[in-house]
Amino acid sequence: MNFDKDKTKITGLAYNYQFTGYKQITIELERINNVRCIEGTKNFVQSGLKTYMKVPKVNNYFTDEINEKHILDYYADCIENSEDLAFVSTYLIEEFDLDKLLLSETMKLQKEEVDGILKMLNVNQDKVNEKYKLAFNVLSISNFDKEIIPLVYLSIYLDVFKQEISIDIKETVFHQKNISKLLKTPDIDPEIYRDNLEQLREDILSIQSNAPIFEENPLIFKLKVDLSLSPRKDFEKIKNIIYSNQELTPVLKAFFGQYQKPALSNNKNIYFIDNKVNADQIMAIHSVINNDLTYVQGPPGTGKSATIVNMVISSILNNETILITSYTNSAVDNIFEKMKRLKYKDFLIPFPMIRLGSFDYAKKGLDYIKRAYKYYISIKNSINIQELNKEYERKIGEEVRKILKINNIIQVNKKRNDVEIKINYYDKLMQVFSTHKKFKKNIPKLQKYQSAQKGQLTKLGKKNIDNILDELSIDYEVILLGIFIKSVKSFMLLDEIKYSYLNEIIFSKNLDEARKKLLNEYYLEENLNQLQKIFPVFLTTNISTRVFPFNGPTFDLLIMDEAGQCENAHSIVAMSKAKRAAFIGDPNQLLPVVTLSETTNNNLTYQYSIPDVYNYKKTSILQTLNQIDFMNDLILLRKHYRCRKSIVNFANKKYYNETLEIENDKVSSDDCKFINVKSEFYNKKKNTSLLEAVAIIEELKKIPSNQSIGIISPFRNQTLLIQNKINELSINKNVKVGTVHKFQGQEKDVILLSLAIGKDSYKGSYDWIKDNKQLINVATTRAKEQLIVVGDKLSIDNLSNGEEADIKDLIIYTSKFTASTFNEKSVGKKYGNLSSKYLYTNFEDLFFDTLQRLININKKGFRINGQTDVKQVLKIHADHPLFEYATKASFDFLVLDNKNNVKLAIELCGVEHKYDQKVINRDKMKNQIAKENGIEIIY
Template sequence: MNDDKDLIIIKCKDKTEEVEFCEFVKDKFEVRFRNNSEPYRYKSSNVCWYKDPKILDPKKWLVYENNSPVSGAISILDFGDYIKLKFQSGYKKLYKKSEIYMEETSLKNNSSKNIFEYIKKLAGQISVRDERDKSFLSNQYSKLEVISPRSVLSTYLEKKSLIKNDIEINAIFPFGFNQSQKYAAEKALNNQISVIEGPPGTGKTQTILNIIANAILNDKTVAVVSNNNSATANVLEKLQRYEIDFIAAYLGNNENKAKFLAEQNGKLPNMNGWKMPIEEFDLLKTELISSQKKLNEMLSYRNKQALLKQELSNIRTENEYFIQYYKETVFENYHFKSISKLNSDKILKLLIEYKQKSFKGKITLTEKLFNLLIYGVYDFKIYSYPPEQAISYLQKNFYEKKINEINIQLNALTKTLEHYNFEHEMKEYSRRSMNLFKAKLAMKYSGGNRSVFQKGDLWKNFDKFSNEYPVILSTTHSLLNSTGKNYLFDYIIVDEASQVDIVTGALALAAAKNAVIVGDTKQLPNVVPKEVATITNNIINSYGLEEAYNYTTNSLLSSFLTLFEDIPKTLLKEHYRCHPKIIGFCNQKFYNNELIVMTDEEDLNKPLVLYKTSKGNHARERINQRQIEVIFDEIIPEQKIDEGKQSVGIISPYRLQVEELSKVAGRRNIQVDTVHKFQGREKDVIILSTVANKVKAEDFVDDPNLINVAVSRAVDKLIVVASDGGEEWKGTNIGDLVRYIQYNNFEVIESKIYSVFDLLYSSYSDKLLDTLKKTKNVSKYKSENIMNVVISDILSLPEYQNLSYVMHQPLRMLIRDPFKLTDEEAKYAMNILTHTDFLIFNKVDKMPILVVEVDGYAFHANNPTQLKRDKMKDEILNKYDIPIIRLKTNESREDERLRLKLMDVIR
C-alpha cells in the first residue's frame, strides 16, 4: 500500500508498508501481505483503514511530543486519529493524535506575514556579515520557518489581546523585595507579557532574580537575554554570590558556548543542608506568603518615611530662600502666640481668609471675631500691621509649622519601624525564602551528579539540557543559536530592553511563551547610525506599517509600550544609589517625581558642585582643553578627591574629549569614558565634562537620556564642568542642571527675581481651589476654576512634565529688585495683594516660565480700573522678562493658545 495515501492499523500496529492488498469483505477485512500470496481475514474491530490524508506543510505546522518540539520532518500526514511524520533520512513515525500537540504557524495571515517579512528584510540590512558576506541575523531568521502561536513573537506580530496566565502564582522573594519589585514580579509571573521600567539604582537585577526563583519553584524554564554580555553576566554574578549559579548556562556566542561546555565537570554542589521534608516545605511556603502582608505594610511605612524625608529636604531648601525674602522685606520682629498654636493647614486657611478680606479693605470686627472663633486668633494686634507684614508673618509660620509637623511624622514612623524591627524581619524573610528556594533545588537535583553535554545536545537534546539548566543566559541575537529548533521557554526576560532593537528582540521572542521586558525609556536607547536610519525608514515606508514597528525610532521596550497601550507595567520607584540631591534632579526632570529616594542625606561636603570655565576658543572639534585643565588642576585637588578611598569616574558625551582626558589621567585610579559606555555603572564621584561652549536643546550633548544617565552614575558627589553662562541656556537640559545645582547650593544670588515658593504656594493653591469651589456667583473665581482645569490638563502632557504651577503668588514675592519700575508700578507690584492668577514654573530650578492671567468677561470688560491694572502688570512682568499670556474663558481654543505660548517660551 502507498503510505502517502493509506494508513492500515492492525491490532494497534502500523502495517501499511507490509500490506500488498486490503479489502472489506462480508464484515471482515481481507489483507494480503507482501511476499505472501495467501490473504488473512481480520475482524473489523482489529483493523483501521484510513485513506486520503490531509497533507500539512511542515513549514507551517509545529508538532510537540511531551511538550518537546519534533523537528526535521519533511512531510506531515493527517489521517484523522493519527499523524505520520516523515524525515529526510527516510525515518517515519506514527503518532496517535492524542499523544501529540499540533499548532499552525502564526504566519498564516497576511498582516503578521507582512510584518515578519519586513523584520527579515531589516535583518539583512543592519546585521554584521561573515567572511562569505552573509548577514548573521538573516541567517538566524532563515532558520525561523514556523512561529508558534503561543510565542510572544506571535503576539507581537499579530498585536493580539494580552492575556493573564491561567494559574496565578503566589510569589516569594528570596532576594528581598520592596513594594515596586513585588508588584513587578507578580505581574511578570501572572501575565503573558509585562514591562518593568527600571530607572537608575532601583534594583532591576534583584527583581529579575526573584522572577527566576519563582519560575523555577514552579518548574518553569527562563531565558535571560540582553543586547550585550555584561547585563547577563551581572545576573550570573548575583547567582554565584548565593551559590546557585549551577542552575544557569551562560551561552550565546560560540566562544561562550565553547567555554561553558569545556568547563562542565558533571558534579553538583553538596545540597544535603538544603533538603527539607515536603510537609515542612509546604508549610514554609504558606507562612512566607502570609508574612508578606505585614512586611508589605511596613514597606509602605518605609516609603512614606522616604517621601517625608524628601519633602523635609525640599521645604528646608525653599525655607532658606523664604528667610532671605523675609529678611529683605520685613524689618520688624514680632510674635503672636495664638498664631504659633495653629498647625500649617489652619495657617493656610487663615492666610486665604485674610487675603480675601483684605481685598475688600479694612478687616471688620465681625471678621476678626470670626477668626477668633474658627482659628482662635485672639491677638487682634496683627490686624494693625500692613497686609505685607501680616501675610509674610503667616507664611513664615507656615514653613516653621510644616517642618515641625514633618519631623513629628518622621519620628513616629521611625519608632513604628524600629518597634517592628524592620531590617531584621526583612532579612529573616529573605533568608527563609532562600531556604525554600534551595530546598526546591535540592529536590530537583536529588541525583548528586549531572549529565555532561556535548555541543550537538544544544539542538538535539535541548529538553534534557534545559531541565538540567533551567536558566539560559544569552544575547538576544544568539539565543536561537543556543537552543533546540522551535523550543519555547516558559519565560524570557529581556534586560536593558531600551537598548535592544526590534530585529534582535523579535528573534529572541520567538523562543518564549511569556516575556518580561525590562528597561528604561529615559536612559540611552540603541544607537541607529544615520545611514542605517535612512535605509530602514525606506523599508518601513514600503511596507506601510504602524509607527510601533519603526526600527529607527523604537527600541524593543518602546515598541511594546506603543503597540500595547494596556500592557501590564510597573515602575520601580525605590531608588538606592545616589545622594538624594543628585537623583533629585533626575526625579524632577525625567521621572515626574515618582521615584522614592531611599538613600539618606548625610552631612557630606556638597553632593553637587558646579565649575564654570570661561568662554573662549578652547572648545574645538568636541574637545575642550580648558575643561580638562580645570578637572586635573583645580577640581581634583580642591574637592579633596581621594582615588585610593573613592571610586572616581570622569565622563563626557564625546569620544574625542574622553581620549584627551585619558591621556592626562594616565595610570591614575580614575575611570574615564563616554556617558554611553558608563550606562549600567556607578562611581562614588562623577566628574561630567560637558565640553560645549554653548548648548541648544537639539544638540547631541543636551540629549535628555544622556544627561539622565550621566547624572545618575554619581553615588556621593556629582561635579559638573560647564562653560560660563550655562544658567542662561534656556530650554536645555544642561541649563536646567546648572540652575538646579545653583538653586540647591543657594548660589542664586544675583537674580533680580525670586524663585517660585513652590511648596508654600502649591499647598496654598490646593486650599484656595477648595475655597473657590465653594464661592458662588463670582465670575472671576469661576473663570479661575475653569482655567485651573485647562492648565492642569496641559501640564500633564509628557512634554511639560518638568513644569508645574501655583495660584496667586504675589508679585512682591516674584520681583526681588524693583529698581526697573516707576514709582506707581513699584507701589502696585510691592502690594502683597497684587498677585498672578497662575504662575507656571520649572520644577527643577523653581524659576518662572509663564504667567497666565484669566480675564473673565464680566470682571474685566466693563472695569476700566481693572484694565489699567492689567496693563501695568503686563509692563512690570515684561521689564523682568517674565512672559505673560491673557486668556478669556468665554473664547474658544484658549487651551491651544496656551500650548503654543508654552512651546514658544520653553524653547
C-alpha cells in the same frame, strides 16, 4: 454609528476619555472583537454588529492596520541592510567628476565603463536587468587585508540601457556601525559630520593607534551582507503559523496587538531571598510568575537587577525553565555574576545555569559549569541531601503560608487599582457628558455606578505590603535552602550514566569543540529538554537565541533585561522561544544602537506600510510593547536607593515626573557642583577641552582616596584626553574614564561630567547632546554622593541661540548648590602655558590641507598624519634614557608611505621654541630619538 453600503465598515463619533473632544472614525467590522455598551448609557447593540462579537482577532483602536507578515519582512530587510561590513568588489571610473554628477544628478558612461561595472557585479550578459542600485564611495578606509571599509557613500542607480548613472543626494549614507567602531563610541550620531568630513578624518586619526589609509577615489561598489545575522528563517516559521491559522504564543500576540488576558489568572507562589524587597518589586515578581506579559520600568538605582534575581528564584522554585537575554553581553553578564554570588549559609550555591553566545562567552559559561561541578564534588560528602530535603519540606510550609498572605494582599490591591480606574473613568465621562445636552440625562446613572464603585473601594480596604513584610518575618534561609537543594540535585544528574556524553562534552579540554558539539547536538529540539533538566536557566543575547529550535516555545519564561535598549528584530526571535515574558528596562535610559541608514529605513517603512510604533530605527521593544499592548500595565519601580536626594532630583523632575521615592535623603551643598570653564583659546581637536581636563585633574586631587570615581564625557576624544592627563600625572586613584555606555548599570561615589562643548564646537555636536535625555539621565544618576559638572557655559549659551535645553537646565540646577569658575589663571604655570599650545590651530589646519593637496598632486602613495604619538611610529627600547619622554611626546605632522613607513616629520613652532628653555630641551630630545631612527624633522 452607521454601516457603509457594503456593510463592511461602520463610521461615527468616538470618544476616548484620555484625550479631549470627539473624533470621526471608521472601523472595519472584521477587526471588531467585542461589542458592549458603557454602563449608564442606553443599552442596545445594533443587530448588524452581533455577528462580529466573536471575531478572534483584535487590533489597536484608532491605529493603522497591522500586517504581521509585512512587519516581519520589514525587520528582516532592516537587519540585512544594517550588516554591510565592507565593499565586496569595486570599479574605478577614471576622470570622474563628482561635482558635475551632484549638480546634474545624472551622468553618461562609456560602454566599457558599463561593462566593467557589470563584470564587477558578476552579472551574465544574458541576465542583465535594466537598473541596479549601487553605491559610490565618498570616504572609506583600507584595512590590512586590502579590504575597503565604507564610512560615507552615496546611493546611485545604474541604467544599463541608457548607459548612465543617476544619484539621489538625499541618500548619502553615513555608516554608523563602522564609524562608531573606529571612533570607539557606540552611540555617536555620524550625522554631526555631514557638513565636515575632514573632521571625521581627524577624529578617526586621533583615536586609531595604527593610522588608517583613507580611500577617496571615485569607486563604484556593491556591499557585502552578513546574512548569518538575519532573523529571516525564524520569521518564516512565525509567518507559517500565521498562514496556517495556528495560534501564536501570548508573547507574540502582544507584539502584534492581538493579546487578550485570560478570564482566570494564575496565583502561583512567589519567593524572594532577603528583606530588601519593596512593594513595587514584589508586584513585579508576582506579575512575572502569574501573567503572560509583564513590563517593568526600572529607573536608575531602583533595584532592577535584584528584582530580576528574585524573578529567577521564584520561577526556579515553581519548576520552570528560564531564558535570560538582553541586547548587550554586559547586561547578560551582570545577571550572570549576581546569580553566581548566591549563598546558603556558608555554602556557595552552584546555580544550575548555562551562559551561551560567541566563543568567549560560551567559554565563560563552560568554565563556570566546570567550577560549579567541582565545588559540588567538594561538598557532596559534607552534606546529606536527603536530610536537607526533609528539613526544607518541614519548614517551607510555614513560609508559603506567609507568602500566600502577600499574594492575597496583591490580589486585593489589584482589585483596588481596577476600581480606582473605573471611578476616575466615570469622573472624566461625566465631565464630557455635562457639556452635551444629548448625554446629560445619563449623568445620574453614572453617579450611581460611581457611588457603587466607591463603596466597593471601602469594602476592599488597603494594606501596605512593605508593612506586612516586617510583620510576617519570613525565614529567607529556608528559601535559599530550597535553591541550594535544587542546584545540587541538578549537578548530581551529571553523574548519571545517561548524561555521561554531556559530561564528556562539558569537560572537554578543547573548548571550541565543546561549544560546537553543544550547538550542533544539544540545541536540537530532542536534546534541549535533556539539557534543561540540568540547567533550567539559559543566559545569552537576543541575537544568539537563533540557535534554539523553533517548533513552539522552548522555555516557560523569557526575562529580557535592558529592554529599553533592545531593538525589535532580534527581540522577536527571543520572544518566540518562550510561553511567557518579562521586559525590564527604562525608556529614559540608553536606546538601541541601530546602524541602519535613515534613508534605507524610510524606504523600507514606505515599502511595507509600517506604522510608527514598529519603526525599527526609532523604537525599542519596550517602547513598542507599551504602545501596542493595552492589556498589561507598566509596573514602575519607584523607590530609589543609589543617589543622594539632591543628585537624583534633577532626573526625577525632568524625566520621571517626580514619581521616584528617594530613600537617601541626605542633602549637602557639596552634593552637586558646576565648574564653569572660561577658556580663551581654541582646542586642537574637536569635541575636546584641555581646560576642562585640567579642571577635572584639580578636582581629583580634592576627592578622598577611598572614594570610587567615574569621569564621563559624551565625546570619546575628551575621555582620551582626560585619561592621558591622568596617566601623565600618575594620579593613583580609583578612577574610571569613559563615555556613558561604559557606565550603564554601574555606580560611583563621585561622578565628574565633562561636557566638552567649547567656542570651536560644531552646532551639530551641541544639538546631539542638548536634549539627549538618555545620555544626561544615565550620566547624572551614576553618582552616589557627589555630581560635578564641568563645562563652558558661555559657549553652550551661544550655541543654544537662547533656546531651552536639558543640558542648560542641568548647569542651572547644579549651580544652585555650588558653582565655581576655572580658567588658565586658576592653575598658573602648573601645567605650562596652556594657551600657547593652541594659538596656531587655524594655521595648522591650513598647513595640513595645503600639504595634503601637494602630496595628492605630486606624490601618489604618500599620505599625511596629524598629531601622532612618538611611541606609535618610532622604536625605542624601555631601557633607553629617553624612553619616558618618548611615551609622552608627539609629532605635529608625519609624511608616510603606503607601507606606513615614516619619511618625514614636521613641527610647527611657536615663540616658546626659541625662548622657553624647557621646550628647547624637549626639542633636543625629540631630535635625538628621530635621528636614531633615521627620521628628519623639519621645524
